[in-house]
């Protein structure tokens with residue numbers, strides 16, 4: 306068995322065994338507390354530029370399958386786990402984790418104490434690191450490069466180049482423009498299942514193209530990187546906000562919309578990544594268990610109450626988890642309603658978006 310290592314920016318070195326591809330990879334190291342869902346993690350474009358440590362100790366047990374990919378490829382820079390399963394068992398499984406990581410050229414590390422790594426990241430905050438396999442040891446220059454690393458140009462790196470149209474899978478009621486900042490497929494599926502024809506559009510699409518395209522609503526997707534970096538997109542969103550079009554934003558889409566209405570975002574110490582984050586819907590006075598993957602957050606106090614209200618908060622740390630526009634049919638959430646780790650969850654938000662489009666159409670008739 307080949308060895309592999311993780312060197313953190315603070316000098317801590319972990320030694321384990323190599324899984325997946327061999328090589329060396331610089332990234333921001335983050336942890337995810339989900340007990341399952343590693344296939345969705347690997348293919349979620351929001352992890353671009355990051356290596357993910359799964360805190361659940363057994364990863365790969367049910368392999369990977371053709372249905373659960375969230376996008377066209379694996380986006381993580383590296384993958385870290387306590388124990389990687391060699392012999393997956395599941396009726397849908399058609400490949401192993403090791404084979405998938407090899408095919409995607411992603412370096413993996415198993416056999417380390419992931420609890421120790423998670424404690425370091427929780428105490429010091431997310432940190433850069435190099436994941437490397439035996440005989441790919443980094444030199445001084447690479448170590449310096451790792452220390453200075455920052456995820457940049459992320460949306461540009463993951464968005465599609467040409468629009469793609471997906472038909473409604475029930476009787477068509479609406480046409481939705483889905484801006485792809487790094488979209489997870491399940492967002493598009495949830496909309497198609499509710500009678501929406503979905504046009505996935507490149508992140509930098511001119512807002513006039515959307516306004517002239519005969520769409521009933523705009524969906525702003527999740528995506529990677531620092532939200533405040535996306536100045537051109539934020540300007541485009543200002544135009545869409547002013548148009549009166551129904552808009553629903555998820556994760557990066559939520560952060561970009563908040564920036565477009567003058568609020569601020571901040572980098573969190575170690576973010577929220579997992580499938581059991583409690584979020585309270587303030588209007589309903591009800592708390593939901595949500596799936597999350599973000600390292601930045603909207604600063605709730607900077608949301609101008611004359612423009613929007615904070616609609617959701619995280620019960621663990623009181624951070625802003627959603628906003629709702631006061632005068633326009635616009636709402637956003639920081640978490641992922643397209644993910645359903647339990648039977649009930651928050652997919653009702655897609656119904657809410659469809660209702661806004663129904664109302665808008667009804668009013669226009």
Ligand SMILES: NC(=O)CC[C@H](N)C(=O)O
Pocket residue numbers: 351526527528529530531532555556557558560598599600601602
């Ligand atoms: N999943 C997302 O959309 C993440 C948003 C942003 N890149 C963050 O880390 O906060």
